[in-house]
Amino acid sequence: MLSVVIIGTGNVAKHLFRVLVDCENIQLLQVVGRNREAAQTFSGQVPVSSNFGETKDADVYIIAVSDGAIAPVSQKLIEKKGLVAHTSGATDIKAVYPKNRGVFYPLQTFSGERDLDFENIPICIEAETGFGLRILQELGESISKRVRVMDSPQRKQLHLAAVFANNFTNYLYHISETICRQKGLSFTLLQPLILETALKVEKTPPFAAQTGPAKRGDMGSVKKHLALLKDEKHIELYNLLSESITMTHEKKL
Amino acid sequence: MLSVVIIGTGNVAKHLFRVLVDCENIQLLQVVGRNREAAQTFSGQVPVSSNFGETKDADVYIIAVSDGAIAPVSQKLIEKKGLVAHTSGATDIKAVYPKNRGVFYPLQTFSGERDLDFENIPICIEAETGFGLRILQELGESISKRVRVMDSPQRKQLHLAAVFANNFTNYLYHISETICRQKGLSFTLLQPLILETALKVEKTPPFAAQTGPAKRGDMGSVKKHLALLKDEKHIELYNLLSESITMTHEKKL
Numbered sequence: 019m020l021s022v023v024i025i026g027t028g029n030v031a032k033h034l035f036r037v038l039v040d041c042e043n044i045q046l047l048q049v050v051g052r053n054r055e056a057a058q059t060f061s062g063q064v065p066v067s068s069n070f071g072e073t074k075d076a077d078v079y080i081i082a083v084s085d086g087a088i089a090p091v092s093q094k095l096i097e098k099k100g101l102v103a104h105t106s107g108a109t110d111i112k113a114v115y116p117k118n119r120g121v122f123y124p125l126q127t128f129s130g131e132r133d134l135d136f137e138n139i140p141i142c143i144e145a146e147t148g149f150g151l152r153i154l155q156e157l158g159e160s161i162s163k164r165v166r167v168m169d170s171p172q173r174k175q176l177h178l179a180a181v182f183a184n185n186f187t188n189y190l191y192h193i194s195e196t197i198c199r200q201k202g203l204s205f206t207l208l209q210p211l212i213l214e215t216a217l218k219v220e221k222t223p224p225f226a227a228q229t230g231p232a233k234r235g236d237m238g239s240v241k242k243h244l245a246l247l248k249d250e251k252h253i254e255l256y257n258l259l260s261e262s263i264t265m266t267h268e269k270k271l
Numbered sequence: 272m273l274s275v276v277i278i279g280t281g282n283v284a285k286h287l288f289r290v291l292v293d294c295e296n297i298q299l300l301q302v303v304g305r306n307r308e309a310a311q312t313f314s315g316q317v318p319v320s321s322n323f324g325e326t327k328d329a330d331v332y333i334i335a336v337s338d339g340a341i342a343p344v345s346q347k348l349i350e351k352k353g354l355v356a357h358t359s360g361a362t363d364i365k366a367v368y369p370k371n372r373g374v375f376y377p378l379q380t381f382s383g384e385r386d387l388d389f390e391n392i393p394i395c396i397e398a399e400t401g402f403g404l405r406i407l408q409e410l411g412e413s414i415s416k417r418v419r420v421m422d423s424p425q426r427k428q429l430h431l432a433a434v435f436a437n438n439f440t441n442y443l444y445h446i447s448e449t450i451c452r453q454k455g456l457s458f459t460l461l462q463p464l465i466l467e468t469a470l471k472v473e474k475t476p477p478f479a480a481q482t483g484p485a486k487r488g489d490m491g492s493v494k495k496h497l498a499l500l501k502d503e504k505h506i507e508l509y510n511l512l513s514e515s516i517t518m519t520h521e522k523k524l
Contacts, residue, residue, distance in 0.1 A: 129471065176451065176454075176461075211380060219441070224441050227444075258508060266442075
């Protein structure tokens with residue numbers, strides 16, 4: 019059985035806590051966080067501390083803090099023998115000071131309130147020794163069916179892909195909602211379409227799933243849409259996305 | 272019981288056919304399509320014809336053809352007494368020639384192979400008489416729980432919002448897949464993230480759900496991402512989307 023300490027009290031820490039605390043193969047020893055108040059939300063189930071000097075000895079330390087805090091926080095664990103792993107997609111493994119370092123990156127968007135099905139969340143792991151990898155593999159497999167070993171350049175690339183699939187996609191939803199609101203329409207009308215668009219690419223590659231005026235080269239519809247748009251940024255985005263779609267599909271025809 | 276003729280043999284026609292043919296309150300009389308071969312795929316279950324002169328008398332004619340074909344196709348129904356409704360989001364009700372005209376727009380993306388849960392698909396209806404509206408309401412409610420009356424300007428606006436939520440979003444998925452492929456990563460790794468992003472906005476407005484470097488004003492991460500991108504269009508899109516996200520969130524803070 020692996021013993022684990024979670025360092026951090028944000029959304030990733032909360033979700034990892036929730037799934038690990040119920041995990042039979044894992045002994046969750048402690049949550050340590052600089053934010054005393056946030057740390058208290060974990061108390062009752064495991065010991066919490068806001069003093070790094072009190073960090074218990076464990077097989078794995080999971081650092082779930084903001085990217086910029088990984089290095090200074092990991093420095094406080096320099097004396098520890100366990101593996102010290104950060105949870106960031108964009109950060110190199112070398113940001114972790116102790117030599118017994120690793121990465122344990124769950125590829126998902128974490129919000130405080132939402133319950134997530136961890137079993138299907140890809141966990142991207144990296145370590146510098148076979149022993150470290152085996153530890154992270156065991157930890158990952160205790161909560162997910164999709165543990166993948168990858169190096170830092172691959173993980174950073176995946177994180178970049180995730181920015182397009184999550185951050186930018188969510189922003190397009192925001193534009194959609196804004197456009198609906200301009201004519202008193204409810205954004206809920208678009209939700210079945212949004213869900214189907216997301217589900218479709220589980221079976222069909224996005225290139226093949228592409229539809230719409232830009233894909234068809236239907237410049238009449240494009241012009242009508244541009245005439246309806248009011249926000250300068252929406253017009254720029256409509257133009258750039260349409261142009262890119264048209265180019266992508268012309269190229270490959 | 273309403274009697275219905277479907278005009279057209281494309282994806283929308285196929286999906287409407289599948290749901291209407293099993294519908295107890297609807298008598299699906301016929302499918303009429305110019306494309307003789309495509310029309311044959313409907314045969315066996317209802318009579319099909321590729322000759323508009325043979326169109327049966329029905330309460331409703333659903334024209335599920337490309338936007339540009341709505342006017343000429345509807346002209347062939349000028350003698351009919353039933354309601355003639357097109358299924359296009361972007362097209363004015365007046366594109367239908369016969370005076371007994373209407374719109375029956377299911378807001379969804381239709382692919383040949385996928386089975387859709389019609390019950391949750393919003394059906395946007397429009398007619399010029401109370402009688403016409405009641406007919407379309409009855410037809411809509413026989414397949415969906417979400418029938419909405421809206422005028423042509425509202426429907427066109429909704430269609431524009433759908434281009435952002437569906438066409439453009441799918442294109443971002445395509446970019447994500449391309450970025451994954453560059454480092455030998457499987458796009459399937461992103462699917463749980465894509466699904467969660469879509470599900471999250473059913474409960475949380477997209478503005479509140481926004482995360483990522485641009486939202487946080489984290490220019491360090493933005494620069495690192497830009498350094499990883501190779502395609503000129505991907506760089507332009509990354510810049511424009513990030514700039515728009517930053518502006519949107521600065522404005523509202």
